[in-house]
Amino acid sequence: MQKQMISKAVQASPFFRLLDISHSPSRAFEALKGDILSDLARSNVILVCSGEFEVYSSGKEVLLASLCQGDCFGINSLYSEDEEVESKILCRRKGVLLSMSKDECRRLLECDPKAMAGYAALCNEKIHFLLGRISELTVQSARDRVLSYLASRRSEDGSVVLDRSRDALASMLNMSRAALFAQMATLQKEGIIKVQNRRILLLEQKGTADGAKEG
Helix, strand or coil: HHHHHHHHHHHHHHHHHCCCCCCCCEEEEEEEECCCCCCCHHHEEEECCEEEEEECCCCCEEEEEEEECCCCCCCCCCCCCCCCEEEEEEEEEEEEEEEEEEEHHHHHHHCHHHHHHHHHHHHHHHHHHHHHHHHHHHCCCCCHHHHHHHHHHHHHCCEEEEECCCHHHHHHCCCHHHHHHHHHHHHHHHCCEEEEEEEEEECCEEEEHHHHHCC
16 A cells, blocks of 8 residues: 555655655655654655645744655755755645655656656756745745735636645745735735635736736
């Protein structure tokens, strides 16, 4: 059962599916809720096979990303000489992880030019993602921060389906839960958004456009 889970996670991973890991040393282990895994990422690339994990920035501990099956951490510093991990990695819901040393990952990449090109493209995507997160977090007002987040994630029908709890979203936007709820209530009262459980519809109002512009 665990082998099947790991195989599914490898195929779902934009990074690990680039590599032929069939003959490479790796270690599968279970992480429990509350475990902090930052130290492990200093010398390993970790694949999430099950469970849920969160990545926080150092210092203020702003939520940067939520990781689930197929996601991995440790690849951003794969070729960095600085072994210090600047982010905190927390197990939110227990799960199985697959660990492979960075030395082995580098060896596999350097033996396969196609895999290396794929890794470069993946790093480029991560840069764009982090630039978007920086843009969201540097918006001055809480109102515009919420609008920027929603506008950047709305689908063609103008809706956003929240993939995380309100607490996690507040942390991601670097504000308190109370501030997030207050902004949501105000935006809904002004007719800028319509909240339907985990689905938020952005209505065509000036505030929405302004929020998107800020993002």
